[in-house]
């Protein structure tokens with residue numbers, strides 16, 4: 414196993430705190446939480462200073478990014494130094510920019526893993542499974558993400574969500590979807606990065622990811638103000654409101670349907686506290702990178718067979734995976750969800 418220390422940028426945030434504590438238990442005294450105000454002082458908006466911090470830390474092996482930088486400059490600095498990179502970011506533009514650094518990572522022997530977390534992350538892994546179940550020939554993937562509005566989501570994640578409201582998620586329609594433990598919900602197209610990167614990564618022509626909250630009323634309110642969210646001041650207001658309003662629980666649910674003509678394969682997953690589970694996924698990915706089981710280069714999580722078992726590895730943390738459920742049912746898989754067909 415490669416030794417060395419691990420810098421967790423945003424290591425005291427909602428996601429980063431779990432990364433810090435989990436890796437800290439696995440690698441005592443090798444984990445360095447970082448941020449602007451606590452731990453190792455770094456600012457991802459200042460690449461020159463970030464590079465100096467990297468150069469000043471002896472025996473650094475990996476960087477876990479638990480906050481989104483404005484551009485892939487921070488990723489470039491890490492990979493140029495041969496440092497492994499685990500990125501929980503969910504913005505397509507940034508992920509595409511980091512993916513373009515594949516040759517650099519290959520040259521330095523570093524591994525970068527993108528699409529790490531719940532969505533993207535676990536959604537990518539379930540989508541790849543469902544796609545494989547259809548012989549690697551799915552022509553559509555529909556993903557639904559239900560988040561608990563009672564969870565204290567981190568500010569960075571709430572801002573990302575509010576900014577996503579203002580962006581178009583393409584021409585897909587809202588859908589009524591059956592979700593384990595939550596009944597049938599209306600979910601709305603939302604610009605999660607997985608639907609874009611999966612199209613290219615799996616070669617699926619059509620992919621849509623939809624979002625709803627456990628509170629149907631809050632879901633309706635959120636999407637009703639979608640147009641107004643184009644204004645920066647409204648977005649600031651919404652971030653403040655959504656950080657204060659905690660009307661639901663902290664459970665989340667995922668559902669991935671892969672379709673090939675009339676055939677459908679479905680996987681579902683449930684858990685509690687998406688920030689914590691995102692941090693746990695990042696910790697597992699970091700452990701695999703440090704163990705040397707991942708190839709050099711920049712990869713989305715679903716492209717790395719060594720990471721395919723992460724959903725099951727989270728069972729002790731309360732994550733439950735169900736599937737594959739097939740439609741038309743072949744008799745071998747009872748427990749098929751009743752209905753729940755997006756569109």
Ligand SMILES: NC(=O)c1ccc[n+]([C@@H]2O[C@H](COP(=O)([O-])OP(=O)(O)OC[C@H]3O[C@@H](n4cnc5c(N)ncnc54)[C@H](OP(=O)(O)O)[C@@H]3O)[C@@H](O)[C@H]2O)c1
Nearest residue numbers: 423426427428448449450456457530531532567568569570
């Ligand atoms: N893939 C997924 O499923 C998934 C799920 C949830 C969240 N996320 C992503 O994870 C990231 C973190 O979310 P979160 O909920 O943990 O947010 P958060 O609680 O606001 O945490 C962000 C952390 O980053 C630090 N930070 C903020 N700006 C920084 C900067 N310019 N330079 C260095 N550090 C900075 C903050 O500490 P200081 O104030 O001390 O700097 C804080 O500790 C977001 O980008 C979000 O989109 C992904």
